[in-house]
Amino acid sequence: MTADTRADADRLVAAARAGQDEQAQADPVLDVRDLTVSYIGPDGGTVACRDVSFQLGRGEVLGIAGESGSGKSTLITALTRLQRPPATTTAGSIVFHPAGRPGIDLVPLGARALRKLRWTSMSIVLQSAMDALNPVMRLGDQFADVLRTHNRGMDRAAARTRTTELLGMVGISADRARSFPHEMSGGMRQRATIALALACSPQLVVMDEPTTAVDVVMQRQILAQVLRLRRELGFAVIIVTHDLSLLLEVADRIAIMYAGRIVEIGSARALYRSPAHPYTRGLRDSFPPLHAPLTTLHGIPGTPPDLRRLPSGCPFHPRCPVAVDACSTTPPPLVSLPEQAAECLLLTNEEAS
Numbered sequence: 001m002t003a004d005t006r007a008d009a010d011r012l013v014a015a016a017r018a019g020q021d022e023q024a025q026a027d028p029v030l031d032v033r034d035l036t037v038s039y040i041g042p043d044g045g046t047v048a049c050r051d052v053s054f055q056l057g058r059g060e061v062l063g064i065a066g067e068s069g070s071g072k073s074t075l076i077t078a079l080t081r082l083q084r085p086p087a088t089t090t091a092g093s094i095v096f097h098p099a100g101r102p103g104i105d106l107v108p109l110g111a112r113a114l115r116k117l118r119w120t121s122m123s124i125v126l127q128s129a130m131d132a133l134n135p136v137m138r139l140g141d142q143f144a145d146v147l148r149t150h151n152r153g154m155d156r157a158a159a160r161t162r163t164t165e166l167l168g169m170v171g172i173s174a175d176r177a178r179s180f181p182h183e184m185s186g187g188m189r190q191r192a193t194i195a196l197a198l199a200c201s202p203q204l205v206v207m208d209e210p211t212t213a214v215d216v217v218m219q220r221q222i223l224a225q226v227l228r229l230r231r232e233l234g235f236a237v238i239i240v241t242h243d244l245s246l247l248l249e250v251a252d253r254i255a256i257m258y259a260g261r262i263v264e265i266g267s268a269r270a271l272y273r274s275p276a277h278p279y280t281r282g283l284r285d286s287f288p289p290l291h292a293p294l295t296t297l298h299g300i301p302g303t304p305p306d307l308r309r310l311p312s313g314c315p316f317h318p319r320c321p322v323a324v325d326a327c328s329t330t331p332p333p334l335v336s337l338p339e340q341a342a343e344c345l346l347l348t349n350e351e352a353s
């Protein structure tokens, strides 16, 4: 890593800490530095995640938003080391800090060491709950399977008791343990998946579009439950979604991705009230406000770039409503503001003056 990229990462981390709970700053659960992930193909590689750096505090909720293809899933499958070829982590580190133990860089870890961390230290909720649950196993058996694999010595009766407790946490009655996934509604399956992710009391839960399969009312109910459980159990959460307005309600901080980079990261309050990056402003204005009178929605013109042929300078310049000439030639610097950090030329003093 060059001195410049290290300085950028340090600035980003410093800014990312802005507005964050002090205890979380002192006690990060995840520290990601310069993470770069490519899809390697016969005609070269597509860099879908470029030099991504951020820190996640213990018990914090970080939302990740961005249009389709911006690299959200690539980032979180790399974070959880669930990526499959042709995806390859080509640079960077992902240091996971188990409570009270030294940090572990997940990037070089082998399959065996990763298996020890999954479920018990970190777990993931995928977009499609139907895919996450085994269609030919009763729900209770799936819970027992996870619980007994990761808690040596747990007998069937204890697993049943814990399953009842876990299902109860997400508002599912104990008799549903006898159901197969196809006998449950989409919302119930999604809540069961979340309960399963919490089965072994992980310190980090990563959720990729956890509520897209359910309606808006159910989305709110599920996320409200996740937040309540987070308060009670203290795990940190990363939630990925297209829906920035949803994140503005539930996240402590939000990272906005565009063309494989985090172009803005900061407190949810700052990104709602005063987004610094024109792309964040565009995203915010593309969704109806949830607790305010309806206003005219403005989409973002154009489409995200082909990652194999990124525009020069700022990758957002062909779509940016406030671009200046320099935007097409000069890569934007990362600029730290009191509650957020963003990559935009207009935020530098020279350009702004």
Ligand SMILES: Nc1ncnc2c1ncn2[C@@H]1O[C@H](COP(=O)(O)OP(=O)(O)OP(=O)(O)O)[C@@H](O)[C@H]1O
Residues within 6 Å of the ligand: 039, 046, 048, 066, 067, 068, 069, 070, 071, 072, 073, 074, 075, 086, 242, 307
């Ligand atoms: N299997 C693959 N092979 C090659 N390139 C891929 C592959 N999967 C993703 N990509 C590339 O990575 C980019 C980012 O994909 P990713 O799935 O991470 O985006 P996303 O932000 O999660 O999108 P969505 O909101 O649609 O889920 C894609 O635009 C594509 O260029």
Ligand code: SF4
Residues within 6 Å of the ligand: 277, 278, 279, 314, 315, 316, 317, 318, 320, 321, 322, 323, 324, 327, 332, 343, 344, 345, 346
């Ligand atoms: S650097 Fe230029 S093109 Fe990029 S977001 Fe800022 S103003 Fe827009």
Ligand SMILES: [Mg+2]
Residues within 6 Å of the ligand: 072, 073, 074
């Ligand atoms: Mg995705």
